[in-house]
Amino acid sequence: MEQNFSLNSLRKMCSEGDHRDASLSAGQRVRALAKMAASVDVDQDVEPRCYFRAGLEMERLADGYLRQGGLENAFVLYTKFITLFVEKLPAHKDYQHCRVPEKHVIMKKLQEVAFCRKDELQKRLEYKYGKEHAHFLQVQEASAGRRGPLDEERRGPLEAERERVAAMHRSQLATEQFAYFEEQLTCQEAAKRRGEVAGHQPIGDGVGLVGAVPNRTTRPPVSHSAATLHAAYGVGAEHLRRTLLPRTLTSRFLLLADRNSARGIETCGVLCGRLQRDALAVTHVVVPKQSAGPDFCAMEDVEELFGFQDKHQLLTLGWIHTHPTQTVFLSSVDLHTHAAYQLMLAEAIAIVCAPKHNRVGVFRLTCVGMSEVSACRLQGFHPHSGETPLFSACAHVHMTDADVTMLDLR
Known part of the structure; x- marks a missing residue:
């Protein structure tokens, strides 16, 4: 965009x-x-x-x-x-x-x-x-x-050196900040020039590469498509806040999804939580009413979900869904879905569970991924650039022994 x-x-x-x-x-x-x-x-x-x-x-x-x-x-x-x-x-x-x-x-x-x-x-x-x-x-x-008399004699050169070092530090900081923003613009311009490009990207499962993206379409549970949401929502921090994830969350979610998984049908849920000091803690998983199939999952009656979040003052920290017949990755439509979450909150995560392969991936979009997906107006399954990874395993997620509340609204 x-x-x-x-x-x-x-x-x-x-x-x-x-x-x-x-x-x-x-x-x-x-x-x-x-x-x-x-x-x-x-x-x-x-x-x-x-x-x-x-x-x-x-x-x-x-x-x-x-x-x-x-x-x-x-x-x-x-x-x-x-x-x-x-x-x-x-x-x-x-x-x-x-x-x-x-x-x-x-x-x-x-x-x-x-x-x-x-x-x-x-x-x-x-x-x-x-x-x-x-x-x-x-x-x-x-x-x-x-400072003594000798110090006074040296004060001029010393002060000049301090000012020179401080100026260098400020210049370096400004250069680093500018380089970051320039990279964002370069990524966006490159994505714009490429347009529709055939090909797929390598993907990670939180441990290592697991292969190329299969042909798969997943309908997003929500749809917001504007990078400006991130500008509105973010606090301008220079690093990602830690996101705290209960160890039992995925296993408990898979129990809720077990009936669907046995029939090869997807299940999705929303990760909700609160700010704890300067970390974001996932405290709830809400599974809303939804329609689903082997390669899609769409939320229904989101007002019920919003009502629960508002009542308990919960933040949206990401989403979770199953791939009952395939392994862990983000399809092209999953990329668009997660871009909506990450645009609103830079730390938002996408958890993908593949019960058939006993694998779990925790992902976020890269800088290039955010730029390219935000600029893309295609729907359904479609190819994205294969030149640079569009998503990666999350490094800001930390596992905890905290409890998690599961709410199934289906």
Whole structure:
């Protein structure tokens, strides 16, 4: 999907202040955070309801960060929440005609929660950053006071060297950040030029390569197709938060799916959970009403699923489904399905269970995969590029001994 920014704007963004730099004033650091939070775009091809649904979980995640003391992440999310629903989404061509329950809830959250919490967080961050900046200045003054006469003679060259090293560090950081964004744009342009290309990609099962993608079509349980959802939902973190997965989850899900698996029919479920410090913990698996066959599984009555999530304040952390007759991989339609989850939450995972082969894979899309799949408008089974892997085994998932709640709504 084409992005609404240029390389020049990326260079400018990378050269701006870092909110983690205590040498900056409190105001400069808060402004740096606010600029990060303002990067929200709306795609006219994505239904407003998708944004409203993502917004509910965005606010839920922001509330979790606030409760756990993650002031920066909470401030960014609440600011993005306000920017999205006050400034950007009302300009969507279908906004006025959108009549969904989530819209009313979002408007209430704006009035009663988002604005006041953003202001509160800004004050708390200004106080925190002010203390850190004052401490930084005290350390600088103390260091200057300890210098003797000889030190004073060397102060000029030493200060110049410190400034040179600091400038090199800032330049390196900006270069790395810019390289990352430039890679995203390059991937997207390459995917756009390739168009429809025949071929398949190698795949991994969490341990090693297991072969080429067979001809298989899986209907996605949900359908959102916009990279802008990720920009709206993400907190701008530079690394993936750990995702905690109970060890018994897959075996218990396979028990629920056993009857379908015996008949060669797929079963799918949604992974739900909560923020625990700076990790995302899967606590529930919800198996909604669904229609399925040997090579597809489609959710039905998603309102029941949404109602359960809202009642228990649960985040959507990914999905799980079976391949009763084949091994573990993500088909072309599975790629599109998971892109929807990963666009909303970078850490979202796709678990694939192959009971016939006793294999389980935990996957996410690569940078190239996200770019190519987001730009693809084909439906059903179709080939994607085979030049670079579009998905890989997850490195941010950690197994735990925590319990998991299984809810079968079928």
